[in-house]
Amino acid sequence: xxxxxPGSSGSPAIVAFCAAVLQSxxxxxxxxxxxxxxxxxxxxGDTVRRVMGRHSNSVHTLLVHLxxxxxxxAPRFLGIDDSGRxxxxxxxxxxxxxPMQAPVQSxxxxxxxxxxxxxxxxxxxxxxxxxxxxxxxxxxxxxxxICHWDAxxxxxxxxxxxxxxxIDFDEAGPGRRIDDLAYFAYRFAPLTxxxxxxxGGWPAGIDRFGRLARIFELYPDPRAEQLPDLIVDRLGAxxxxxxxxxxxxxxxxxxxxxxxxxxxRRDQQYIxxxxxxxLNAVRTRFQGR
Ligand SMILES: Nc1ncnc2c1ncn2[C@@H]1O[C@H](COP(=O)(O)OP(=O)(O)OP(=O)(O)O)[C@@H](O)[C@H]1O
Ligand SMILES: [Mg+2]
Numbered sequence: 139x140x141x142x143x144p145g146s147s148g149s150p151a152i153v154a155f156c157a158a159v160l161q162s163x164x165x166x167x168x169x170x171x172x173x174x175x176x177x178x179x180x181x182x183g184d185t186v187r188r189v190m191g192r193h194s195n196s197v198h199t200l201l202v203h204l205x206x207x208x209x210x211x212a213p214r215f216l217g218i219d220d221s222g223r224x225x226x227x228x229x230x231x232x233x234x235x236x237p238m239q240a241p242v243q244s245x246x247x248x249x250x251x252x253x254x255x256x257x258x259x260x261x262x263x264x265x266x267x268x269x270x271x272x273x274x275x276x277x278x279x280x281x282x283x284i285c286h287w288d289a290x291x292x293x294x295x296x297x298x299x300x301x302x303x304x305i306d307f308d309e310a311g312p313g314r315r316i317d318d319l320a321y322f323a324y325r326f327a328p329l330t331x332x333x334x335x336x337x338g339g340w341p342a343g344i345d346r347f348g349r350l351a352r353i354f355e356l357y358p359d360p361r362a363e364q365l366p367d368l369i370v371d372r373l374g375a376x377x378x379x380x381x382x383x384x385x386x387x388x389x390x391x392x393x394x395x396x397x398x399x400x401x402x403r404r405d406q407q408y409i410x411x412x413x414x415x416x417l418n419a420v421r422t423r424f425q426g427r
Contacts, residue, residue, distance in 0.1 A: 180223075185216060187223040194224055196270040197307045200262075200284060201226070207261045211254045211303045229303035234291030237339025241299045242291055248326045248349060249356060251294045251301035255322060256357050258304065259283040259315050271311040281312020289318050290325035291338070316361040320368035323353050324405070329369060329416065331408035334401050347419040354420045362420040366413045373402040373409075 180187045201215040213226035234242040241247060262284035274287050286293070287309035295303045323329060327350040328338060335342060354362050377399055384395045409416065 181228060184228045186213065186226045186228050187219055187221070188226065190218070190222065190224050191308065193270055193272050193308060196268045197310055198224065199268050200265075200271075200307060200310055203265055204258070204261060209257060209261055211257070211301075212307065213303070213305055229295045229305060231295040231297040231302045233293070233295050233305070236292060236337055238291055239339070242296050243338075243340060243344070244299045245349070245352065246299040247291075247294075247296055247301060248353070250299075251289075251291070251304075251326065252322065252353060252356055254294070254301055254304050255286065255289050255318055258286060259318070267311060272309045273311055274309070274317070275311070275313050276317075279314055279317075282314050283312075284310055285313030285315075285318040286310055287313060287318065287321070289322045314361070315357075316359045316364060316368065319353065319357060319359055319362075320365055321372060323350055323365060324369045324372070327353065329405070329409055329412075330401075331404040334404055334408075337401060347415055350416065350419040351422045363417055365420055366409050366416050370406050370409050373406050377402050 178189045198215045201212060204212050205214045211229075213229060216225040216227060219225050232239075232242075234247070260283075263282065265284055267284060272287065274285070275281055286304060286307065288306060289304065293304060293306045294301045295305060325338075327346045328335075328340060328344070329346060329350065330338070330340075332342070335344065380395050380399055384392055387395055
């Protein structure tokens with residue numbers, strides 16, 4: 139089964155854009171060109187076969203490290219098949235594709251996804267990925283852990299309201315815990331403009347700041363107050379990457395690119411407008427709900 143085809147359970151357009159635009163180096167962008175092909179991922183029994191890129195060998199080293207450390211919430215690297223695709227273990231459940239179902243929007247889903255992310259960080263302090271991995275780090279910032287760099291609902295697999303695994307490590311590389319937390323908060327709180335809530339299927343009344351406070355209650359970080367700037371900068375980098383690729387797109391992809399440019403522009407504005415609310419939330423301890 140090809141799970142990347144339009145009409146399948148996924149939402150390939152947003153997934154492709156979210157991941158593809160995170161890359162900033164020319165080499166990485168080149169990698170992504172092949173990776174966002176529609177039939178990139180196939181499920182075959184209890185394995186997943188994925189087209190490889192230049193980052194893949196480095197990612198395999200990470201996946202081997204994680205399974206060796208007892209991390210059961212990432213695909214295991216099983217080898218390379220005759221077609222040159224990586225073979226990964228299949229994690230049972232459903233990815234949190236957009237628009238999300240109610241169980242994926244629950245607090246339990248967010249909490250369990252965050253616990254997986256935190257454990258990924260804890261198990262990779264001091265771990266060095268070999269050359270070839272995607273690069274996102276802010277110049278001058280030390281890579282204290284390995285970040286997933288795309289820790290969003292569509293890259294978690296859920297069993298009802300429980301996150302069972304984190305997938306799609308194509309963007310993984312050195313970073314700071316707060317880098318993953320910022321993107322996680324953007325996608326899971328979510329810190330998205332009211333006009334954009336439809337995209338993830340979020341109900342209009344979703345308690346964005348309560349959920350944001352909860353994220354930092356469960357996974358505190360002394361740099362939490364950098365959140366607005368980190369997300370605005372990240373969205374800016376995503377917009378730049380889309381804009382750079384847009385001239386070579388065919389009309390349907392260009393239309394999708396324009397839709398995403400507008401979504402991210404509105405979200406940047408929202409975060410600027412809500413800066414004080416965001417800072418209050420990350421300073422507030424979760425009250426229990
Ligand atoms: N190890 C896995 N276990 C279970 N399902 C998986 C696994 N890997 C991929 N999938 C399924 O395939 C879909 C796409 O996989 P993945 O996220 O790896 O690629 P992608 O999002 O299409 O690629 P990209 O984000 O790079 O455009 C997922 O949403 C999920 O449904
Ligand atoms: Mg994905």
